[in-house]
Amino acid sequence: MNPRIREHHYRAQIASLQVDMQLIQRADVSGRDMRLMDDSYEAIQREVDGVLATMGVRGSDVNPEGIQGRWYSDFLQDVNDSMEERDTQLALLFVCNPPLLCIFSLLRPADATIQ
Numbered sequence: 001m002n003p004r005i006r007e008h009h010y011r012a013q014i015a016s017l018q019v020d021m022q023l024i025q026r027a028d029v030s031g032r033d034m035r036l037m038d039d040s041y042e043a044i045q046r047e048v049d050g051v052l053a054t055m056g057v058r059g060s061d062v063n064p065e066g067i068q069g070r071w072y073s074d075f076l077q078d079v080n081d082s083m084e085e086r087d088t089q090l091a092l093l094f095v096c097n098p099p100l101l102c103i104f105s106l107l108r109p110a111d112a113t114i115q
Helices: 003-026 041-055 070-096 098-107
Strands: none
Touching (some): 041 070
């Protein structure tokens, strides 16, 4: 393989990894808004294009294979799976925990009338 072609290929891969790392660093995975992160292809591509614009390059210049966002996509899917698992566990805890239900019944007695 021609050394120049190989060097360009490796530089493009490094730039793609830098894009993914920046996207992962910027992601708000706190789950405070109680919504899953948008992991659709269009949303990821918009974010990749935004990062590339801040870098001052076009996506085709970085990597013609278009692998930018691949690691970020996997990261978003893992985060969303974890959020769904957390929400499922919290729902089961709320429904299946009698002491917790007793606390809620003490806070609002059944014989109280709403005025």
